Amino acid sequence: DLKAAEGHFRRAVELSPDYADAWRNLAGLKTFTSADDPDLIQMRDLLVRMPRNNPQRAAMYFGIARALDQVGETGEAFMHFERGNRARRGTLRFSAPDLTRLVDETIELQSAELVQQGPAAGASDEAPILIVGMPRSGSTLIEQILSSHPDVQGVGEVPDFPRALDPHIDDPQFRMKTLSLLGDDDLSSIGRAYALSLRKRAPEAGRIVDKFLTNFIHLGTLRRALPNARIIHATRGPLDNAFGCYTTLFTSEVPFVYDFKEIAAAMAQSGRIMDHWKSVMPEAITEVKYESMVSDIEGETRKLLEFLGLPWSDRCLEFHKTDRRVNSASATQVRQPLYSSSVGRWKRYEAHLTPMKRALAGEGLIESAD
Helix, strand or coil, X not given: CHHHHHHHHHHHHHHCCCCHHHHHHHHHHCCCXXXXXXXXXXXXXXXXXXXXXXXXXXXXXHHHHHHHHHCCCXXXXXXXXXXXXXXXXXXXXXXXXXXXXXXXXXXXXXXXXXXXXCCCCCCCCCCCEEEEECCCCCHHHHHHHHHCCCCEEECCCCCHHHHHHHHHCCXXXXXHHHHHCCCHXXXXXXXXXXXXXXXXXXXXXXXXXXXXXXXXXXXXXXXXXXXXXXXXXXXXXXXXXXXXXXCXXXXXXXXXXXXXXXXXXXXXXXXXXXXXXXXXXXXXXXXXXXXXXXXXXXXXXXXXXXXXXXXXXXXXXXXXXXXXCCCCCCCCHHHCCCCCCCCCHHHHHHHHCHHHHHHHHHCCCCCCCC
């Protein structure tokens, strides 16, 4: 109920005019048509008055940037996106080399020989659907489409699978080594624990969708613990994907999305580990490209449902009418009919995006920064 939500955010800033997160959410719900909009003026004024060390400055930068983006002030909007990203990045810890080492270790230890040993003895026959990939890759759209199917329920981004793994790992430093050595009893226990936790969230569902995107690191263990699980890899053109990350203030802790070099590194490593999984268990994974879904929603949805072993339902095409809770950064977008305006959105900011192009080219994700 976006109109009611806007009313509540409006009431929040009336009661507490310095409440930056309420302003940011309000800016995300309304349509700005002028740089003289009273709400934009108030947000600017609040930013000027806000102390430099106030952790809510990031929210104000992103809220103002979105308003400026809507009225076509791309230069000033990008300046605010930059400042918001710097402010948020300063509060987080992330190491691109550490991520690369983790992916290296996973590929080495979770080899084709190991994964293709087959299901653990006693493995559960539950068949959850996992969506993995980068943020802003169309994953929420996929989940919303599937959740509109009468036999499917999405539970959002829940860390249930990592939690099912944790009791079997004594030292986090050797996490991947430990997982590669688990026997059938441990693997089947992990699968049952994960399936049970999802079932508690959606007890009536035929199939359950889990959109915890970074589950991609553990898919080898998943394959042996829950052999009927199916995995959807959400992908998007690298320029739009990177720009989508950079222009979003995430409510959850996603540490690699506030710097172009780190976004590019994360995209490259997530793609590399997914290429590995696709090579060792191709029958369990399908890729859904955001651009393909936008251009042919019915055709792509039919292919997706066939992969999942689900019958066709016209309700999937009216996903924006589905009444369910969505907590991701795309919560407002999936309440609307499908639109294509986000394809190529980065081009409006091309004059400012040489650093982004260089970062992506440096990781081999685009041909050139020119």
